Amino acid sequence: DAGVTQSPTHLIKTRGQQVTLRCSPKSGHDTVSWYQQALGQGPQFIFQYYEEEERQRGNFPDRFSGHQFPNYSSELNVNALLLGDSALYLCASSPTTSIGYGYTFGSGTRLTVV
Amino acid sequence: DQQVKQNSPSLSVQEGRISILNCDYTNSMFDYFLWYKKYPAEGPTFLISISSIKDKNEDGRFTVFLNKSAKHLSLHIVPSQPGDSAVYFCAASLFGDMRFGAGTRLTVKP
Numbered sequence: 001d002a003g004v005t006q007s008p009t010h011l012i013k014t015r016g017q018q019v020t021l022r023c024s025p026k027s028g029h030d031t032v033s034w035y036q037q038a039l040g041q042g043p044q045f046i047f048q049y050y051e052e053e054e055r056q057r058g059n060f061p062d063r064f065s066g067h068q069f070p071n072y073s074s075e076l077n078v079n080a081l082l083l084g085d086s087a088l089y090l091c092a093s094s095p096t097t098s099i100g101y102g103y104t105f106g107s108g109t110r111l112t113v114v
Numbered sequence: 115d116q117q118v119k120q121n122s123p124s125l126s127v128q129e130g131r132i133s134i135l136n137c138d139y140t141n142s143m144f145d146y147f148l149w150y151k152k153y154p155a156e157g158p159t160f161l162i163s164i165s166s167i168k169d170k171n172e173d174g175r176f177t178v179f180l181n182k183s184a185k186h187l188s189l190h191i192v193p194s195q196p197g198d199s200a201v202y203f204c205a206a207s208l209f210g211d212m213r214f215g216a217g218t219r220l221t222v223k224p
Contacts, residue, residue: 033212043203
């Protein structure tokens with residue numbers, strides 16, 4: 001049973017460019033959340049998607065946007081990249097009503113902005 | 115807004131002894147609290163959770179305690195094993211919006 005898969009695993013971009021990260025949730029999960037984890041910090045909530053709509057959003061600027069497809073997979077887009085966007089980006093999936101069972105996380109995409 | 119705090123960046127214990135990891139939160143509306151374990155180059159792995167209406171939940175060697183009046187929760191690992199060495203994140207959920215602490219690195223020495 002495949003868990004959460006993210007692609008690519010590593011990415012290097014130039015400041016000002018745009019990037020798209022991809023996530024396939026665990027089978028049976030329909031809710032996808034995205035997190036940014038800077039070095040030495042805990043994951044920071046970016047947003048959550050359910051039924052192809054953004055359901056909740058953390059304290060991130062509009063440069064961060066996302067999308068969920070009918071098959072529940074999701075994309076995270078970041079425009080006008082800044083050096084401070086360099087981080088590990090984690091995707092997590094869950095069944096909608098099972099927060100008590102936690103989220104299943106992917107291994108992340110390491111984004112480096114130069 | 116640091117709503118979930120783990121004030122100890124690291125903890126070292128001897129194999130077989132108890133490990134106690136602590137976490138404080140500020141928002142009394144959180145409905146679920148969770149602990150995750152993270153190994154290098156992997157995403158966090160769910161360990162155990164507790165509803166805000168309970169004060170204790172146990173799963174094998176892992177027990178989570180919740181003190182709502184103090185806005186504090188802790189994870190007890192008994193007995194600790196070298197394989198438990200990892201970074202542990204505390205998280206709190208408000209209707210599915212999960213906020214994480216900065217993590218505590220646990221080292222269990224043989």
